[in-house]
C-alpha cells in the first residue's frame with residue numbers, strides 16, 4: 001500500500017458515475033482530499049454530446065463553481081471521463097487556473113473503449129509537472145475486479 005506522507009488531492013468530474021466509483025475506491029486506500037468539479041451549467045447526458053463535445057473541440061473553459069487551490073498539495077490526481085478522445089472540457093478550466101509546475105501528477109481516465117489522446121493532451125498542458133502514474137479503466141462499472149485493479153495501481157505509485 002502507498003504510505004506516502006505527501007499531501008494528496010484528487011480532482012475529478014463524473015457524469016454517469018464511473019470516475020466517481022474509481023475515486024471512491026482510491027479514497028478507501030489512501031489519505032487524499034477530494035475535489036469534485038461542479039460546472040456552473042451542469043451537463044445532461046444529451047448536452048454532454050452536444051455542448052460538451054463542442055467545448056472540447058474548441059478548447060473552451062466552462063465556468064466551475066469550485067475554488068481550487070492546489071498550492072498545498074504535493075501530489076495531484078486528475079481523473080476524467082473520456083469525451084471525444086480527450087479529457088472533459090472542465091479540465092481546460094482547471095489547467096488554466098492552476099499552476100502544476102513541480103507537482104507530482106497521476107492521470108486517470110474512464111472510457112467506453114479507448115482513451116484516445118486524453119493523456120497526451122494532459123501532458124501537453126502539464127509541462128514542468130512530473131507524471132508519476134497513469135491508468136485507464138474501460139467500462140469500470142462493469143468490472144467485478146475494480147477494487148483489486150485500483151489497489152494494484154495505487155500500490156505501484158510509491
Ligand SMILES: Cc1cc2nc3c(=O)[nH]c(=O)nc-3n(C[C@H](O)[C@H](O)[C@H](O)COP(=O)(O)O)c2cc1C
Nearest residue numbers: 014015016017018019081082084085111112113114
Ligand atoms: C459526451 C461523451 C463522449 C464520449 N466519448 C468517448 C470516447 O471518445 N471514447 C470512449 O472510449 N468513450 C467515450 N465516452 C464514454 C465515457 O468515457 C465512459 O462512459 C466513462 O466511463 C464515463 O465516465 P463517468 O461515468 O464518470 O461520467 C463518451 C461519453 C460521453 C458522455
